[in-house]
Amino acid sequence: MTSPWELGSARPLQLKSGWLLVSPHRTQRPWQGQVEEVARIQVPSFDPECYLCPGNNRAGGNRTDVYVTTYVFENDFAALRSDGPTFRENEGSKGLILGESEHGTCRVICFSPRHDLTLAKMSVEEIRPVIEVWVEQYRELGAREEIQYVQVFENRGSMMGASNPHPHGQIWATQSIPNETQAEIAGQKKYLAEHGEVLLVSYLRLEEELSERIVASNGSFVALVPFWAVWPFETMILPRRRIEHLEELNDAERFHLADILHRVTAAYDKVFNAPFPYSMGLHPAPYDGEAHPEVQFHIHFYPPLLRSATIRKFVVGFELLGGPQRDITAESAAETLRRVCSI
Amino acid sequence: MTSPWELGSARPLQLKSGWLLVSPHRTQRPWQGQVEEVARIQVPSFDPECYLCPGNNRAGGNRTDVYVTTYVFENDFAALRSDGPTFRENEGSKGLILGESEHGTCRVICFSPRHDLTLAKMSVEEIRPVIEVWVEQYRELGAREEIQYVQVFENRGSMMGASNPHPHGQIWATQSIPNETQAEIAGQKKYLAEHGEVLLVSYLRLEEELSERIVASNGSFVALVPFWAVWPFETMILPRRRIEHLEELNDAERFHLADILHRVTAAYDKVFNAPFPYSMGLHPAPYDGEAHPEVQFHIHFYPPLLRSATIRKFVVGFELLGGPQRDITAESAAETLRRVCSI
Ligand SMILES: O=P(O)(O)O[C@H]1O[C@H](CO)[C@@H](O)[C@H](O)[C@H]1O
Ligand SMILES: O=P(O)(O)O[C@H]1O[C@H](CO)[C@@H](O)[C@H](O)[C@H]1O
Numbered sequence: 001m002t003s004p005w006e007l008g009s010a011r012p013l014q015l016k017s018g019w020l021l022v023s024p025h026r027t028q029r030p031w032q033g034q035v036e037e038v039a040r041i042q043v044p045s046f047d048p049e050c051y052l053c054p055g056n057n058r059a060g061g062n063r064t065d066v067y068v069t070t071y072v073f074e075n076d077f078a079a080l081r082s083d084g085p086t087f088r089e090n091e092g093s094k095g096l097i098l099g100e101s102e103h104g105t106c107r108v109i110c111f112s113p114r115h116d117l118t119l120a121k122m123s124v125e126e127i128r129p130v131i132e133v134w135v136e137q138y139r140e141l142g143a144r145e146e147i148q149y150v151q152v153f154e155n156r157g158s159m160m161g162a163s164n165p166h167p168h169g170q171i172w173a174t175q176s177i178p179n180e181t182q183a184e185i186a187g188q189k190k191y192l193a194e195h196g197e198v199l200l201v202s203y204l205r206l207e208e209e210l211s212e213r214i215v216a217s218n219g220s221f222v223a224l225v226p227f228w229a230v231w232p233f234e235t236m237i238l239p240r241r242r243i244e245h246l247e248e249l250n251d252a253e254r255f256h257l258a259d260i261l262h263r264v265t266a267a268y269d270k271v272f273n274a275p276f277p278y279s280m281g282l283h284p285a286p287y288d289g290e291a292h293p294e295v296q297f298h299i300h301f302y303p304p305l306l307r308s309a310t311i312r313k314f315v316v317g318f319e320l321l322g323g324p325q326r327d328i329t330a331e332s333a334a335e336t337l338r339r340v341c342s343i
Numbered sequence: 344m345t346s347p348w349e350l351g352s353a354r355p356l357q358l359k360s361g362w363l364l365v366s367p368h369r370t371q372r373p374w375q376g377q378v379e380e381v382a383r384i385q386v387p388s389f390d391p392e393c394y395l396c397p398g399n400n401r402a403g404g405n406r407t408d409v410y411v412t413t414y415v416f417e418n419d420f421a422a423l424r425s426d427g428p429t430f431r432e433n434e435g436s437k438g439l440i441l442g443e444s445e446h447g448t449c450r451v452i453c454f455s456p457r458h459d460l461t462l463a464k465m466s467v468e469e470i471r472p473v474i475e476v477w478v479e480q481y482r483e484l485g486a487r488e489e490i491q492y493v494q495v496f497e498n499r500g501s502m503m504g505a506s507n508p509h510p511h512g513q514i515w516a517t518q519s520i521p522n523e524t525q526a527e528i529a530g531q532k533k534y535l536a537e538h539g540e541v542l543l544v545s546y547l548r549l550e551e552e553l554s555e556r557i558v559a560s561n562g563s564f565v566a567l568v569p570f571w572a573v574w575p576f577e578t579m580i581l582p583r584r585r586i587e588h589l590e591e592l593n594d595a596e597r598f599h600l601a602d603i604l605h606r607v608t609a610a611y612d613k614v615f616n617a618p619f620p621y622s623m624g625l626h627p628a629p630y631d632g633e634a635h636p637e638v639q640f641h642i643h644f645y646p647p648l649l650r651s652a653t654i655r656k657f658v659v660g661f662e663l664l665g666g667p668q669r670d671i672t673a674e675s676a677a678e679t680l681r682r683v684c685s686i
Pocket of ligand 1: 503505
């Protein structure tokens with residue numbers, strides 16, 4: 001099958017039911033804009049200035065424990081707190097000014113005590129404890145009365161806003177279901193109602209038949225560039241069986257998840273032979289006490305690089321005011337990633 | 344009125360009906376992440392290497408005319424083209440893979456022949472011709488059978504993806520109505536149906552009463568930090584009377600629009616005493632042949648800077664996977680902008 005997008009601009013439908021502009025003829029345009037720095041300096045395994053390295057003092061006045069595998073602590077400058085006042089605001093303003101308090105918790109997960117060990121460089125065995133910590137955190141936070149959603153994510157690289165280079169992820173647990181998850185649930189509900197099938201389960205089946213957007217796979221998971229990918233080398237990791245929460249994974253599946261995470265992150269670093277920035281996050285079902293037969297657990301990787309280690313895709317102007325736009329097709333991105341996966 | 348958001352995290356409702364997390368207690372967190380460069384070098388008024396300066400050759404093989412005021416040309420590397428094939432793609436895939444061709448036009452508008460003259464530095468008289476060009480472009484493109492929306496915008500500064508530092512804006516005219524405009528129209532339609540009033544007209548009235556989020560105003564326009572602002576110093580410019588399209592503005596109003604654009608952009612440059620990057624765009628009603636009694640014309644400014652000229656807000660991790668989050672309240676941002684407006 002030839003991809004229709006090679007032919008010109010086109011608008012594939014997204015998971016969240018918006019549109020995306022694909023303009024693969026645009027990559028030759030000249031660039032006199034921002035060029036990023038590549039962090040090629042040798043990163044030490046311990047940095048006395050880093051507040052995430054074992055035993056160091058943090059800015060909030062706390063000290064990071066002398067930890068040996070993964071390490072979780074409450075964010076000292078959390079965007080969400082559990083102790084604030086509870087309020088609802090309307091001001092008799094006919095719905096013009098409306099707000100309510102949002103309680104929750106923000107935590108930091110250091111992947112390993114080593115300052116230089118990114119997910120891409122960790123072995124499958126070293127990634128396993130990270131998955132166990134995620135599972136524990138989901139169990140603990142998901143069981144809390146006041147928590148409806150637990151967002152686990154990683155900002156990797158300064159280009160993606162990581163405030164500290166020590167490899168770490170975050171957890172933001174909220175009282176409400178965040179916009180993005182709400183939109184994805186709405187899309188998945190609509191599909192289930194219309195077709196009697198789980199959107200992402202049927203979608204994976206179709207992608208495996210077509211094969212052109214598949215990046216990597218193992219016994220339990222498949223990584224692919226979704227048809228509706230917004231970021232140049234965006235990928236999605238989908239389980240082979242339907243699950244709603246990470247906690248449902250058995251031992252073999254947890255090993256397979258570590259394996260696919262290792263392969264995807266290692267592949268990214270090979271695309272431009274430099275550390276590949278991204279935001280990555282897990283999307284399980286909410287903990288809202290409702291059944292979610294429409295939801296399939298998945299992981300998103302949103303990496304910004306486009307043409308080289310120094311030229312990124314910008315989400316600006318038209319993208320912010322109109323809608324997403326991409327300069328390379330999902331199929332060509334998948335091909336690039338498949339190629340480096342086998343190196 | 345004390346702002347409720349000073350009390351803790353909160354979720355004001357947005358124009359597009361999602362939620363936004365406000366965490367004003369978070370700004371003290373330490374930063375070991377990306378620090379931007381400030382462009383403090385003296386910019387020449389003519390740059391022989393710049394393809395937007397008068398008389399220079401462009402990368403596409405064309406030459407920029409020797410122009411004297413504003414200058415419009417077709418983008419040599421347009422994301423949208425009018426000559427591509429027409430197709431619809433479904434692949435019998437039960438709605439899983441769906442796409443269609445998107446035709447359109449992309450143009451570049453150089454604000455002035457001078458390489459160093461940003462909107463912030465242009466006088467009200469110098470901005471007037473830019474507004475006239477916008478009006479002409481809306482007239483011409485909006486009248487085209489195949490065009491439903493005309494998005495006028497500017498990416499200012501390399502941080503916001505401007506591919507060339509010569510002050511310029513862009514026009515992307517599309518066959519379909521972009522996601523953002525569709526979402527805003529849906530929000531405005533809902534409000535009109537529920538309250539019998541135009542959302543942004545009622546909203547402006549309320550904000551003028553409250554006054555705490557107002558930044559600047561003149562006889563025809565008001566600039567404010569909207570209650571639902573996502574970017575730290577985001578502003579919105581609203582007309583005092585209801586209009587759907589820029590073409591409706593009379594002479595005095597065009598002068599007033601130039602004035603408010605001048606004041607807002609000049610104020611931005613004073614916040615950190617350095618060039619202030621932003622994406623800015625106009626949101627008129629679509630040219631889809633339908634009546635849009637719900638739409639009020641407006642202009643958005645989305646600037647990324649947060650704490651200084653070198654520390655920006657990142658739209659990453661939680662923001663991409665969950666929803667928008669801001670670290671300063673809309674009220675404190677408005678206060679800062681009001682203060683510099685009067686300098
Ligand atoms: O055409 P320009 O200014 O080179 O391009 C800029 O604006 C476009 C529209 O917002 C973006 O798609 C590009 O990523 C950005 O670099
Ligand atoms: O907590 P960190 O890693 O310092 O912060 C990073 O992730 C957050 C959540 O995506 C963002 O709000 C911040 O802008 C970013 O710098």
